[in-house]
Each structure stands twice: as structure tokens, then as C-alpha cells.
Amino acid sequence: MSHMIKAGLVGVTGYTGMELARLMVHHSSMELVRVTSRAEAGKRLADIYPFLHRLPLGELVITRPDPADLAEECDVVFLAVPHKTAMEIAATLLEQGVKVVDLSADFRLNDKSVYEHWYATEHTRAGLLPEAVYGLPELYLDQIMGARLIANPGCYPTSAILGLAPALKAGIVETGDIVIDAKSGASGAGRGAKVGTLFCEVADSFRAYGLPNHRHTPEIEQEISKIAGTGITVSFNTHLLPIDRGILSTIYTRLKGSTSIEEVHDIFTEFYSDKPLVRVLPKGLLPETRHVRGTVFCDIGLVVDQRTNRLVILSAIDNLCRGASGQALMNANLVCGLDIDEGLPMAPMMP
Amino acid sequence: MSHMIKAGLVGVTGYTGMELARLMVHHSSMELVRVTSRAEAGKRLADIYPFLHRLPLGELVITRPDPADLAEECDVVFLAVPHKTAMEIAATLLEQGVKVVDLSADFRLNDKSVYEHWYATEHTRAGLLPEAVYGLPELYLDQIMGARLIANPGCYPTSAILGLAPALKAGIVETGDIVIDAKSGASGAGRGAKVGTLFCEVADSFRAYGLPNHRHTPEIEQEISKIAGTGITVSFNTHLLPIDRGILSTIYTRLKGSTSIEEVHDIFTEFYSDKPLVRVLPKGLLPETRHVRGTVFCDIGLVVDQRTNRLVILSAIDNLCRGASGQALMNANLVCGLDIDEGLPMAPMMP
Amino acid sequence: MSHMIKAGLVGVTGYTGMELARLMVHHSSMELVRVTSRAEAGKRLADIYPFLHRLPLGELVITRPDPADLAEECDVVFLAVPHKTAMEIAATLLEQGVKVVDLSADFRLNDKSVYEHWYATEHTRAGLLPEAVYGLPELYLDQIMGARLIANPGCYPTSAILGLAPALKAGIVETGDIVIDAKSGASGAGRGAKVGTLFCEVADSFRAYGLPNHRHTPEIEQEISKIAGTGITVSFNTHLLPIDRGILSTIYTRLKGSTSIEEVHDIFTEFYSDKPLVRVLPKGLLPETRHVRGTVFCDIGLVVDQRTNRLVILSAIDNLCRGASGQALMNANLVCGLDIDEGLPMAPMMP
Amino acid sequence: MSHMIKAGLVGVTGYTGMELARLMVHHSSMELVRVTSRAEAGKRLADIYPFLHRLPLGELVITRPDPADLAEECDVVFLAVPHKTAMEIAATLLEQGVKVVDLSADFRLNDKSVYEHWYATEHTRAGLLPEAVYGLPELYLDQIMGARLIANPGCYPTSAILGLAPALKAGIVETGDIVIDAKSGASGAGRGAKVGTLFCEVADSFRAYGLPNHRHTPEIEQEISKIAGTGITVSFNTHLLPIDRGILSTIYTRLKGSTSIEEVHDIFTEFYSDKPLVRVLPKGLLPETRHVRGTVFCDIGLVVDQRTNRLVILSAIDNLCRGASGQALMNANLVCGLDIDEGLPMAPMMP
Known part of the structure; x- marks a missing residue:
């Protein structure tokens, strides 16, 4: 496994962060090497998610979000933080050469003014909008494969x-x-x-x-x-x-x-x-x-x-899966040159 | 309570029958004196509905449906049986002078051919359609009060x-x-x-x-x-x-x-x-x-x-309540000269 | 209804408060005349509980808890506030001659030291413990009927x-x-x-x-x-x-x-x-x-x-009902000379 | 995939059958080649389980249970049928050299008379009881690895x-x-x-x-x-x-x-x-x-x-998983010389 792709996750404590952690347990070509949370920094992932007990991923220690550290350690970073927060982190990470899959709404709308109208806040990183690719692979497969900033679609x-x-x-x-x-x-x-x-x-x-x-x-x-x-x-x-x-x-x-x-x-x-x-x-x-x-x-x-x-x-x-973290992982797979469905479960929980 | 209105219920084992039983526990002017079920005849109501244990209604013995008996004992009869079955029972009861609130679809559609198209069965009592009143009190209050056959609306x-x-x-x-x-x-x-x-x-x-x-x-x-x-x-x-x-x-x-x-x-x-x-x-x-x-x-x-x-x-x-048995009770109240909301709970189960 | 018993409820926003409001909708001998909440004072009850819309109780305006006002307006007051808070309000109300049904744990334990051990706080009104009656009517019916302070049992x-x-x-x-x-x-x-x-x-x-x-x-x-x-x-x-x-x-x-x-x-x-x-x-x-x-x-x-x-x-x-507010109402009924089950639903919500 | 172990499943329509199908979607060393059901024979698996649509396993055609066919096609067979039915099928399959993991209770109890007392039926294949291994790997790992008949434990x-x-x-x-x-x-x-x-x-x-x-x-x-x-x-x-x-x-x-x-x-x-x-x-x-x-x-x-x-x-x-089909798969893995957890999900569905 010398060529595992290294991934980071900013914002691990919400349901989308939890879902991404769940999915990464089974990924054989990508591994989470950084997970961040201001509130839970210092704990192991299994401390906040007992379902990861006795799994390797459960031993990963949560850190405070640090763009420089993320950039150094990760090939791709998932942002599972609120909109507005995401745009700044994304910009910083991109500057340092990391690929970003943003699960927030910050880069989904092509038109800055539409964003600012519906989200009632200023878009401070509108310069990145032209290159952000809307991460719906059935529509934008080729663009996603060449992108460095993915706007992961809403659910x-x-x-x-x-x-x-x-x-x-x-x-x-x-x-x-x-x-x-x-x-x-x-x-x-x-x-x-x-x-x-x-x-x-x-x-x-x-x-x-x-x-x-x-x-x-x-x-x-x-x-x-x-x-x-x-x-x-x-x-x-x-x-x-x-x-x-x-x-x-x-x-x-x-x-x-x-x-x-x-x-x-x-x-x-x-x-x-x-x-x-x-x-x-x-x-x-x-x-x-x-x-x-x-x-x-x-x-x-x-x-x-x-x-x-x-x-x-x-x-x-x-x-949570196709509507958020699973699609984010599809996009990360594509961005990193992997098959779109690598690591993803194909059998639903039935019943 | 010498002037309690006497009600019968044909078909007590389904959810609408169960709901009517539940509602009748608290009615102070109407009482269930007959409940019928072919499958459960001979048992007390509490035997099939343990939630009626130690309540007077729980002691009522289930009988087989017998129109003559229902007609003799009841002022009004609720029909909680499948469509097609209901039309025949309704006709027999009406002939014997009992008022009927039919919870099935048999008398809801004014046009015999529309009924027969959608329900894929012959309407053998179409002669009763003109006098059946659609039991939505907000629309047909006056007609309901004077009716002897109520077509209780679908949910x-x-x-x-x-x-x-x-x-x-x-x-x-x-x-x-x-x-x-x-x-x-x-x-x-x-x-x-x-x-x-x-x-x-x-x-x-x-x-x-x-x-x-x-x-x-x-x-x-x-x-x-x-x-x-x-x-x-x-x-x-x-x-x-x-x-x-x-x-x-x-x-x-x-x-x-x-x-x-x-x-x-x-x-x-x-x-x-x-x-x-x-x-x-x-x-x-x-x-x-x-x-x-x-x-x-x-x-x-x-x-x-x-x-x-x-x-x-x-x-x-x-x-089950407004969409079936509760509305049936509203209609029975009106047909029997009571206030529309007599016996009905006004406070929902929260939470 | 000139002789309705007047009841107050301190702490209306929790589930036990909500449940008591639900039950009081149908009580024919007792009415809620005061409901209190610091956070929601000034609103009508229907504003926070839309299920009371178009019901008389929904029009009752929430007030801030004021013992003098409660004592003046109420025959009996229910306390649906956290332990420790309850003991002080109870004492004040009792001094002003109001009967109290306390849903908290403050007066349930006869022994001050046991209370202080398990609840890890000082009992500042232990002088009231001897007269508090544990409100389980199947065990203490007579004492409840003569009590002015009821310790409503835990669920x-x-x-x-x-x-x-x-x-x-x-x-x-x-x-x-x-x-x-x-x-x-x-x-x-x-x-x-x-x-x-x-x-x-x-x-x-x-x-x-x-x-x-x-x-x-x-x-x-x-x-x-x-x-x-x-x-x-x-x-x-x-x-x-x-x-x-x-x-x-x-x-x-x-x-x-x-x-x-x-x-x-x-x-x-x-x-x-x-x-x-x-x-x-x-x-x-x-x-x-x-x-x-x-x-x-x-x-x-x-x-x-x-x-x-x-x-x-x-x-x-x-x-919520027998384990809290319903039993509180049983106790209030008894304390006020009413039948134990007055106003209480006998038919459960099935299904 | 030339060395895939071939598995059969007798009784695919219950929840344990469904669960085994779910688990087999991701197994990389074992594949379902036969699934049987008297009632559903002739349909594809995806016809009765739409969650398998567009997956290879969904194309597998359900057959009627035929021991000779199962023996010819399968290395190991899972029995997800009621007790009593299972014992006969198991015996027939064993005679034909197939390994059996029985999810019913038929071979769990070592003592024929205890079985017959609790299950109120004759055990007609008690001769197999001595060699049946109770399939709880934490207790019987070595025996399981050498067994040809596994009594999969109850949930x-x-x-x-x-x-x-x-x-x-x-x-x-x-x-x-x-x-x-x-x-x-x-x-x-x-x-x-x-x-x-x-x-x-x-x-x-x-x-x-x-x-x-x-x-x-x-x-x-x-x-x-x-x-x-x-x-x-x-x-x-x-x-x-x-x-x-x-x-x-x-x-x-x-x-x-x-x-x-x-x-x-x-x-x-x-x-x-x-x-x-x-x-x-x-x-x-x-x-x-x-x-x-x-x-x-x-x-x-x-x-x-x-x-x-x-x-x-x-x-x-x-x-369903550890208590039935997942443990059955653990046992089948062991019986077939694979790692105990091969093909099994390690990340639970959260939330």
C-alpha cells in the first residue's frame, strides 16, 4: 500500500464528517491521515465515534484545522464545514497545491450575486468560482477528473x-x-x-x-x-x-x-x-x-x-452518502485518478 | 344515562374498527352495544384489544354480523368492512330502519359507472346512491343532519x-x-x-x-x-x-x-x-x-x-381519526342530533 | 362551570408541561389559569404549542413565574421545573396557602441525607419533607387527599x-x-x-x-x-x-x-x-x-x-402520563376533592 | 477470479437470505452461484430484491432447491430455511460432499432429546450431531476450520x-x-x-x-x-x-x-x-x-x-449479521480456508 492517496477531512463531528469516516474504513487506495475539529482536537476518532473502536481509523488523532499541516500531509482535502467557513479554507488549501472537495454550498453557484442573494452573505472568494467544477459526475465527469476544486452538490x-x-x-x-x-x-x-x-x-x-x-x-x-x-x-x-x-x-x-x-x-x-x-x-x-x-x-x-x-x-x-460524503468520495476518486466507485459500498442496508 | 344512543359496529378487527372502539370509550351520549366480526365472535372486546381491559367497553361480547339483531338493538350502525361487502349490509340495515354510516367507498361516488370503473366491480345497490350523503360536514352539514345513509369520506x-x-x-x-x-x-x-x-x-x-x-x-x-x-x-x-x-x-x-x-x-x-x-x-x-x-x-x-x-x-x-372513524363519529353525532364534536378528543397526542 | 378549580403550571415548555396542557384540555372541573415560563412569557400557549390552536386553552398567555400571582389566582399549582428549583417555589407557594404538586424529585425522599447524596446538592427546604406525601395513589390514597404538598413520583x-x-x-x-x-x-x-x-x-x-x-x-x-x-x-x-x-x-x-x-x-x-x-x-x-x-x-x-x-x-x-403529568393530575384531583380519574383519558392511542 | 469459491443459498426470501445476499455483493473470494426458493424460482434476484438492480448478483436466477445441482455447482451451501426442513437438506448435501453452514437450530443442540423437547419435533438426522460444530468462532475456531457441517448459532x-x-x-x-x-x-x-x-x-x-x-x-x-x-x-x-x-x-x-x-x-x-x-x-x-x-x-x-x-x-x-448471516459467512470463510472477516463490512451504518 505504498501508494495510498492521503486525504484530510476538515470538520469531522457532523453527520457528513461521520459518513466520510464510515466510508473511508473500506477504501483500499485512499486513507484518511488528518481529521480536524476545533472542539474535539486531541481525542482519537474512536473516542468520539465508538463504532470505530478496534479499527485502525479509530486510532487517528483529531487535530485542530491547520491549512499548512493539511497541505503538507494530504493529497486531497474534504471540507465538511458550514458555508462561508469553507470558502476561506478552500482558498488557502488551493494556494498550497492541495485538491479540495468542498461539501458546502460555497462554490456551487456560478454567479456570485445569486449566491449572495440566497445565502445572505458576501462571497469573498468569488475569484475561484470559474474554476470550481460542480461535482455531479453523471454530468461533468471529464471536468471533475481535471479539477482541483470540486463544489460537491447539495443533497x-x-x-x-x-x-x-x-x-x-x-x-x-x-x-x-x-x-x-x-x-x-x-x-x-x-x-x-x-x-x-x-x-x-x-x-x-x-x-x-x-x-x-x-x-x-x-x-x-x-x-x-x-x-x-x-x-x-x-x-x-x-x-x-x-x-x-x-x-x-x-x-x-x-x-x-x-x-x-x-x-x-x-x-x-x-x-x-x-x-x-x-x-x-x-x-x-x-x-x-x-x-x-x-x-x-x-x-x-x-x-x-x-x-x-x-x-x-x-x-x-x-x-448523507450520494447526497454528501459518498459523492464527495466519488469526486475525490476521480480527481485522484481512481475509479469513481472505489471504496464505495454497492449493497444498501436492507432491511 | 337513560337516553344513550345505541350504536353498532360491523367489522371491529381492522384499524378503523379499533379506532372507533377507542373513541367510543369517552362518548357520554352514545354507546357501542354491538360489535361484530365473523372471525372473533364470542370473544370479549378486551380479549382482542387488551387496551380495553378493565373498561366497560372491554366486556362487550363480539357477535357475528346479523342485520336483524343490529337493527333491533341499534339506532345507528357503522360499517367498517371492505367495499362491496358494505353495500349489501347497508341496504339491509336501511330497510330495517337503522341509520348507517358506511366507512367504505361504496356510496361515495355519485355515478355508478365511475364507481364500477375505478373499483372494477358491479354496484348492486346503486338505487341508494341518490340519497347517500357525502359525509364531509364542512361541506354538507345540513344534508348530513337529515340523512339516513352517510358515505364517510376517504382519508x-x-x-x-x-x-x-x-x-x-x-x-x-x-x-x-x-x-x-x-x-x-x-x-x-x-x-x-x-x-x-x-x-x-x-x-x-x-x-x-x-x-x-x-x-x-x-x-x-x-x-x-x-x-x-x-x-x-x-x-x-x-x-x-x-x-x-x-x-x-x-x-x-x-x-x-x-x-x-x-x-x-x-x-x-x-x-x-x-x-x-x-x-x-x-x-x-x-x-x-x-x-x-x-x-x-x-x-x-x-x-x-x-x-x-x-x-x-x-x-x-x-x-384513522378525521380520515375514517373520527369523521364517522362526527357524522353519527349529527345524524343522531348530537353536537358534531361530542365524545371526540380535541387534544392530540403530543409528543 | 362556576366552581371550576383553578390550577397553575410552573414550567410549561418541557414535555411534562406540554403533557399537562394536553390533559387539561378535557378536564371539566379544573382549568389552567396560569402557565409560566421565563423564556416564553408574553406568548399565547398556542404560539408555542400549535396543537392548541383554536382551543380555549391556546389563548392563555404565558407569564413569568410569580408566586404571589400564582397564589392569588390558583387553588393548586403544578411544578414542572428541575429539582432544586422546585423546592424554593414550593415553599413560597405553601406559605401563601396554595396546594402544590411537585413533579421534581425534591420532596420524594424522606431522608434529607439520601437526597443530598444522590442529587449532590443541599436540600434547603428539608423542613417540608415530613409533610410531603409521596403521590402514588395506590399506596397513599388517604394521605394524598389530605395533603397540601405532593411529591409526585418519578416515572x-x-x-x-x-x-x-x-x-x-x-x-x-x-x-x-x-x-x-x-x-x-x-x-x-x-x-x-x-x-x-x-x-x-x-x-x-x-x-x-x-x-x-x-x-x-x-x-x-x-x-x-x-x-x-x-x-x-x-x-x-x-x-x-x-x-x-x-x-x-x-x-x-x-x-x-x-x-x-x-x-x-x-x-x-x-x-x-x-x-x-x-x-x-x-x-x-x-x-x-x-x-x-x-x-x-x-x-x-x-x-x-x-x-x-x-x-x-x-x-x-x-x-409522561402516569409517570409524570397524568399522575400529577390524579393527585391534584384528590387534593381538590375530585374523583381520581376526572379529566383523564382512559383509551390509549392505538395504534 | 479463477479461484472464486462457489456458494449456494437455500432459502433466499427471508431476512437472513436477504442479508446473505447483501453481504455477498462485496466478497472478493466467494460468489453466490445458486440461490433457491420454491416460491420465486425463475425470477432474477433483482426481481425480488430491487436493491440489487444493476449489480451482477442481481442477474442470478433463482432456482428450485435441488441438492444434486447444489452439490455439483457449490463448494459450500448456506441453509436459510426453517428448522426441521434444514436437517434433511443438510444430510443430503453432506452425502454429496458439499460443506454446509446451517442457519437453523437443527444441529446446535448436542443432545437429541433436548432438541426434541424444546422444538417439539423428532430429530431425524441425529447421527450428524456429533460432527456438527457450533459456529461461534471465538470459542471453536479450530473445529470450525476443519468442519464440514456448521451449526450457525442463534442470534x-x-x-x-x-x-x-x-x-x-x-x-x-x-x-x-x-x-x-x-x-x-x-x-x-x-x-x-x-x-x-x-x-x-x-x-x-x-x-x-x-x-x-x-x-x-x-x-x-x-x-x-x-x-x-x-x-x-x-x-x-x-x-x-x-x-x-x-x-x-x-x-x-x-x-x-x-x-x-x-x-x-x-x-x-x-x-x-x-x-x-x-x-x-x-x-x-x-x-x-x-x-x-x-x-x-x-x-x-x-x-x-x-x-x-x-x-x-x-x-x-x-x-441479522453477527446473529445470523454475517456469522454464517465468517464460518464459511473459515471452512473454505479464507480469513474470517473476508468480505465483511467493518463500518456500521451510522447514523
Whole structure:
């Protein structure tokens, strides 16, 4: 293992950091050599994550984030810190020659002003936006392989964009009538201590939240507009599921003509024929979040409602894995010249 | 208590039967005097429902369904049996002068042919359709009070119709662009032994089902078309939540003009001003299924998305209570001359 | 309703406060006239608890806790604040002639030094200990009816003591070999924002906690020692269930002689024959937490294991209702001369 | 991959079959070449398990169980069928020279009469009992490596025996006073369609079941008696958790002398020092079922309660993985000359 790629992780204590640690346990060509946290520095990883007890990764000592040290020790660094914090660290690391996969929103939006509008803060590193590559490998494989800064997509956008891409590319749906009804597990709300995400506030209940202005809206619109070749405004609406992991986006579109389910299914299957991490399900089958739990698969089901001439697209991912750290690892693999799925679990946790 | 109204329940072993039993424990003007089940006849109710142990209702002995006996002993009978079975029992009971609240779909659709199309079976008692009253009290209060046959609404239609009614009545939304994204707890799937609703198949997961032809579609369309005064076709889509009880319908409509959230909120508040069991939430507040758990409340939240000029209506009910047995009890109360909310819990199970 | 008893609630924002508010919605002889919270003063109750929207109780304005005001307006006051805080408020209220039901641990332990050892704080109002009555009505009904200060029992002790009492009273089990394996829902951990009780830390998992020194240990030992007439030391062990509400205590005892299940069952049935809120289940039936969800019932199941000559007692309650606010209301009813179960739900939330 | 070991699986439709399929996706030295099911024969594995869509294993066609075919194609066969059925298939396969890992109870009990008493059926292949090896690698590593018939341990016994072994081996606890309070996730109840394991019957609730005569009792007693060198009778008690996977056994023992927690911890740590799949947690840390979810780890926590001089041992496993299919794969690895943990996930699903 003399040629293991060395990776760093800034921000290990949240759910995305925890997920990346989980995934790295099985990676045979990349290893975590640095994990940082201001609050937990000095502890071993197994001290804060007992599930790593008796595993080599559990012995890794958490350090305070130090760009110089990260740059010296790592080939690639994952940023699992809040937006705004990430942009500064990314810039510093890039200056020192390290490749960066940023899991925050800081480099996802091409337009500085759009970012500043939706995130209500100044973008102080907008100079890096042109070179940041949106890390959705099914759309930007080649660019990712040559990039040094990856803007890892948001969880909801990943499910929405992968679900809509084939239909928009083929031009079979109206671009002015798209509704995305998205539902996410509670890990998407983060690991901060808040009353609203206590067990007793989430379990055995269901609610919408964040309507009508979820911050993932412009990210979705940016990417699907590029695919369609025209500016698209979507109605994007989010709900909180009483599950740990998983996003299901039910996407409502209107067919332009009278496209049959067979034709639609062919379009999607063809679009993803050489992209095995997106699974277009057989006709009649609908995705379930558990079928992708713990994996980077995106499962897509298709329904044509002839009564209303709508195409309903159902897109399921694991919000922590494909929607965050798993996709980050896909991107890091690509950036480092490895196979896209190296180290990634292909079998979901069932049941 | 010499003037207690005597009620019968045909089909006590399913979740709607169980829910009606639960509700009747606290009713002070109506009592269950007959509960029937072919499979469990001869047992006390507490034998199959240990939660009724040491309560008077638990001592009631389950009998086999016998219309003559039901007619002799009961003022009103609830039918919690499958569709098709219900229509025959209803007819027999009506002939013997008993009032009937039918929780099945058999008398909900005014048009025999629509019923036969969606339910793929002959309607052998279509002669009763004209007098059956659709038991949604917010719409048909007066007719219900004078009826002898109540078609108790479906769970999804209750949430969808109550959510849409004010907007359609006021004519503020396009009737040709309505999408209902509905999510229900697992009790809606019934108490039959099926692999698909085992704990390990439902917990910690989420999925859509029944697309695009759920049988509640024509029921919704029938009622909202009446309100709007024009035929409406909707896109109605259902999902299974890993919770026991609760439906949240997220309803997407397109505003005709540029109606503000304040105007919309006023329209809804006014519509339900004298109907206290529907709660239009303050602006900015969205409903949660737990806030109506175990009650007949329908909680409605309103969102105007100015970017897409859509009105998003969120409507939450308890599928077993407001969506089935609680509404049945509201109807029985009305049919028997009692207050609509007599015996019904007003405080949800929180948390 | 000119003679409604007026009640106050100090500390409305936790789960026990929320539960008391829920229960008071249906009480016909007692009403909440004061609810206090430093953090939320000035808001209506419905503002923090949307489930009270459109209910009269929802209009009640939260005030800052003011003993003089509480004393003037209330006949009885519930204290749902942390231990140590409660003792001072209780003392002040008692001085002003108000009856107090304290849900904290401050007056449960008869011996000041035991309290100070287990709670690691000084008891500054020990002078009140002699008159405080331990509010377990099945044991202390008469004293409760004449008391002005009720020490409302802890949740675990309620289930353990009610489970053990008949066996210890009858002297059929060894007092030196009692193990209590108790499991509680997450609401028992309170409504404070902590990482450890986030949804994703509790759901789909199970763990023990607090071993071997849970603070409810001395409370259990105090009460069962009184019943047995000899000092008892127990092994008391607690676990966290991924459910909102419910405690199940599995209590392991060793039979002195060869008592049969029939004899044991008779002893328990006789002990609770005139106490209808404890339900000794028929032989062969075991309690389930859902069967008591939202009620003050304690359900007891009995198993004699002849291979080991052990009597296993299973005792289920709702930790928030019987284990806290519901029992507090039982006590307030008794203190105020009402029937013990007035206003309390008898039908659990099933399913 | 010319030297891949070929494995067969008889009974693929239950949860243990599903779990074995999940695990085999990532095995690099063993592949499933036959999976059988009478009911599903002719379908591809992905047809019944959509989570295998687009994976090579998903293309495997399910066949009817045919011993001759299995013997011809497979080096080792897993039996995931009910007890009694397994014994006949096992015998036939052994005759044809195939190694067998039997997940049923048929070969776990050394004594034919004990089997027949507890399972209430005749053992028709008792001649094989002497050569069957109890497949708990921490106890029988050498025998397993040389065996052709493995009796894969039950889920509860795995957690109980691994928890008790070091203490009994060291002789520090009384053998006459052992209580095991075990709790299992719902997958342990199997994938058969039964009302009792429907989502709405399990979720948000907790109960004991099977007391006092669970069939895993003699299996536990057999193994711990061997370790202790004396016949032990235990009180073994089981509960149903509202989670998919996981067993936590809380084991109550009485210390013979005044052994300290440090001494106990040293004994356990030493016992498992060369067995990395059992993790004795640091003092003060207690196991959680999620920390082993999806893995073959057994996590053990230790508590000494000085007040009662009891040693409380907490032992957590994943009932489907370590408690069934994962351990079966460990055994198959050993039987086939591979490393014990080959192909097995080491990182649990967190959260």
C-alpha cells in the first residue's frame, strides 16, 4: 500500500464528517491521515465515534484545522464545514497545491450575486468560482477528473437534477411547469443540538419546512437550465421524514406531446446506460429510500399519468452518502485518478 | 344515562374498527352495544384489544354480523368492512330502519359507472346512491343532519378536499393545474397480514405507491368539481410514511392573478370561520401530522411562492381519526342530533 | 362551570408541561389559569404549542413565574421545573396557602441525607419533607387527599413500585435478589437541546444508560422497603427506547417457595381489585407500552419461570402520563376533592 | 477470479437470505452461484430484491432447491430455511460432499432429546450431531476450520454467550444467579406476513414476548455450561424493539468476591485480545445497537454495581449479521480456508 492517496477531512463531528469516516474504513487506495475539529482536537476518532473502536481509523488523532499541516500531509482535502467557513479554507488549501472537495454550498453557484442573494452573505472568494467544477459526475465527469476544486452538490439538488436531466435533455417536458416535492431524512438537518430535531419532535410525525425559499432552489435551477438550454424556474418544496437517511423527490412535469411510458423509459435508460450509479428502475417499479441506504446509487422510477399527461419522476438517494460524503468520495476518486466507485459500498442496508 | 344512543359496529378487527372502539370509550351520549366480526365472535372486546381491559367497553361480547339483531338493538350502525361487502349490509340495515354510516367507498361516488370503473366491480345497490350523503360536514352539514345513509369520506380525499375547497370556491386558482402530493401513515394500509407493511419493510424508509391510479382520485375530483362548478382532473399521488397515523397532503396550485398570502389567508380563514374543526394556521406556520394525532382536526398551512405564482396548500389530518372513524363519529353525532364534536378528543397526542 | 378549580403550571415548555396542557384540555372541573415560563412569557400557549390552536386553552398567555400571582389566582399549582428549583417555589407557594404538586424529585425522599447524596446538592427546604406525601395513589390514597404538598413520583419508580408492591406485601419473593431492567421512551430525557437525544442518535438504535447509579434508585428502595417492612437494595438499570412515550420495567424476583402462577396472579388481582387504574393482565398476556400510551394505566403482566423459580413482573406505563403529568393530575384531583380519574383519558392511542 | 469459491443459498426470501445476499455483493473470494426458493424460482434476484438492480448478483436466477445441482455447482451451501426442513437438506448435501453452514437450530443442540423437547419435533438426522460444530468462532475456531457441517448459532445465544464467556471462564460470577434480559429488533421475527409484526403493531411500542420458554434457552445453557464446567440454568427473557436490526442483551450476574471493574475489564480484554470481532469497550462506555449495525462486531460493555455486588454485562450485536448471516459467512470463510472477516463490512451504518 505504498501508494495510498492521503486525504484530510476538515470538520469531522457532523453527520457528513461521520459518513466520510464510515466510508473511508473500506477504501483500499485512499486513507484518511488528518481529521480536524476545533472542539474535539486531541481525542482519537474512536473516542468520539465508538463504532470505530478496534479499527485502525479509530486510532487517528483529531487535530485542530491547520491549512499548512493539511497541505503538507494530504493529497486531497474534504471540507465538511458550514458555508462561508469553507470558502476561506478552500482558498488557502488551493494556494498550497492541495485538491479540495468542498461539501458546502460555497462554490456551487456560478454567479456570485445569486449566491449572495440566497445565502445572505458576501462571497469573498468569488475569484475561484470559474474554476470550481460542480461535482455531479453523471454530468461533468471529464471536468471533475481535471479539477482541483470540486463544489460537491447539495443533497436535494443531486436527486432533483439526476431525476430531471434525461427528460430535459430530450426536451419532452414543459420547462415552465416543474414542481419538486422533496422529502428528506433527519440527518439532513445536521448534528447540531436543536429542539426541532430531537427524537420526540421528529418521530412519528411528518411536516414540510422551509417553504417557499429553500436555498437549494438556485442550485437546481442553475443546473437544469444548463441542461435544457433555457432558464427554468421551479417550485421546490421540502419535507422532513422520520428516518435517519434518505431523500425521495417526487418531480411533477408536464409532457409536451403524448410520449408513452415506453418512450420515456427508453430515454432515461439510454441517458444513464454508461452511468451505472444511477439505476433507472424497470417500468412499474418505484424507488424506496432503503434501497439506496448507505450507497451512492440514485434510483429513478417513472410514471406517465395519461389522464393529466404528466410525467412523474421519482428519484431516491441517501442524503448523507450520494447526497454528501459518498459523492464527495466519488469526486475525490476521480480527481485522484481512481475509479469513481472505489471504496464505495454497492449493497444498501436492507432491511 | 337513560337516553344513550345505541350504536353498532360491523367489522371491529381492522384499524378503523379499533379506532372507533377507542373513541367510543369517552362518548357520554352514545354507546357501542354491538360489535361484530365473523372471525372473533364470542370473544370479549378486551380479549382482542387488551387496551380495553378493565373498561366497560372491554366486556362487550363480539357477535357475528346479523342485520336483524343490529337493527333491533341499534339506532345507528357503522360499517367498517371492505367495499362491496358494505353495500349489501347497508341496504339491509336501511330497510330495517337503522341509520348507517358506511366507512367504505361504496356510496361515495355519485355515478355508478365511475364507481364500477375505478373499483372494477358491479354496484348492486346503486338505487341508494341518490340519497347517500357525502359525509364531509364542512361541506354538507345540513344534508348530513337529515340523512339516513352517510358515505364517510376517504382519508386522502378528506385532506385534499378540505385543503382545496376555499381556494376553488373563491376561484383564485387555475382548475387545470392541480397536483396533490399526499403522504400517509401505515395504518392506512389496513391491518391485514402482508409482507409489504411489516415493520421491517416500512420503518426507516419512504416510498411512493399506487401511482398513477389511486382509487381516491375520482372521489376527490367529484367533490372539488362541485365546489369549483367545473370538471376538474387532478394529478393525485400517494406515498407511505413510516408513522402509524397521519396524512399530509401538499397541494400545488397556480394562482390566477397575483393574490397575496394575506388575501389567501383571509379567504381560508373566512371559509372556515364557523367550522372550528378545521384550523387554518397563522401565516408562516406549517402543519405537522402529530399536531392532529388522534383528533378530527384538519390543519391547513398556506404558502404563496411568488417566484412561480403558485399557492401551496398543506393539509394535515389523522388518517384513522378525521380520515375514517373520527369523521364517522362526527357524522353519527349529527345524524343522531348530537353536537358534531361530542365524545371526540380535541387534544392530540403530543409528543 | 362556576366552581371550576383553578390550577397553575410552573414550567410549561418541557414535555411534562406540554403533557399537562394536553390533559387539561378535557378536564371539566379544573382549568389552567396560569402557565409560566421565563423564556416564553408574553406568548399565547398556542404560539408555542400549535396543537392548541383554536382551543380555549391556546389563548392563555404565558407569564413569568410569580408566586404571589400564582397564589392569588390558583387553588393548586403544578411544578414542572428541575429539582432544586422546585423546592424554593414550593415553599413560597405553601406559605401563601396554595396546594402544590411537585413533579421534581425534591420532596420524594424522606431522608434529607439520601437526597443530598444522590442529587449532590443541599436540600434547603428539608423542613417540608415530613409533610410531603409521596403521590402514588395506590399506596397513599388517604394521605394524598389530605395533603397540601405532593411529591409526585418519578416515572421509573412508579412502574417499579406498582409492579413489586403486591409481591412484597404478600412476602412471596426474596427481598435480597431483585433486579429491575427498565426501558424508557425518549421523552423521559426531556426537551432540552442535546446531541444525545437528536432523532438520528436515538432512532433505529437501543442502548443502556446511567448504569449503575440512576437517581431513581433510592426512591424505589425507599418505597418498596416500606412495603416489605425491611430494607431492600435493588439493582436498577435503565435503557433508552426509540419511542416517544412508554416505560416497560422487567422485574426479576426469586420466589421464596413454589408459588404457582395462579397464586401469584390472585395475589396481584386482589391487591389491585379496588384500584382500577392498575390493570393486572390475564395470565399469559404481557403488557405493551402502546396499550397505556397517553393514559394513567399501569399494566402488569406476570410470569413464573419454574426452571429458575423466578417471578418475572412486567410493568408498563406511559412515562409522561402516569409517570409524570397524568399522575400529577390524579393527585391534584384528590387534593381538590375530585374523583381520581376526572379529566383523564382512559383509551390509549392505538395504534 | 479463477479461484472464486462457489456458494449456494437455500432459502433466499427471508431476512437472513436477504442479508446473505447483501453481504455477498462485496466478497472478493466467494460468489453466490445458486440461490433457491420454491416460491420465486425463475425470477432474477433483482426481481425480488430491487436493491440489487444493476449489480451482477442481481442477474442470478433463482432456482428450485435441488441438492444434486447444489452439490455439483457449490463448494459450500448456506441453509436459510426453517428448522426441521434444514436437517434433511443438510444430510443430503453432506452425502454429496458439499460443506454446509446451517442457519437453523437443527444441529446446535448436542443432545437429541433436548432438541426434541424444546422444538417439539423428532430429530431425524441425529447421527450428524456429533460432527456438527457450533459456529461461534471465538470459542471453536479450530473445529470450525476443519468442519464440514456448521451449526450457525442463534442470534440471542451469540450475544449472550459472547457476553458471559470471559466471566464464566474466569470463574468470577455465581453460576446459579444469571438473568439475561434480551431485546431484539423486528427482523428477528422473520419476514412472514403476520399481524403481530406489522409496522403499526411494532412501531412506537415495546413489549416482552415468549416468556419464560424461548427456544434459545437450551442453546445458551449448553454453551455456557461447557465454558463454566458446570451445568447452568439461566433466566432468559426476550423483548421486541421497534428497530430493524440489533440485539442488546443486558446480563445480570452476581460476583463471587469483590472483583473491581478494573479487574473485570482486564479479564474481558484479555479473553478477546486476539479476537478482534468482539470489542470490549473502554470502561464507562456502553454498547449501542447502531454501533454494530450491519457488521459482525459484538460490542461488550461492563458495569460493576458495588451496592449489589453485581456484574452487569451489556452485549450488542446485529441480529441479522453477527446473529445470523454475517456469522454464517465468517464460518464459511473459515471452512473454505479464507480469513474470517473476508468480505465483511467493518463500518456500521451510522447514523
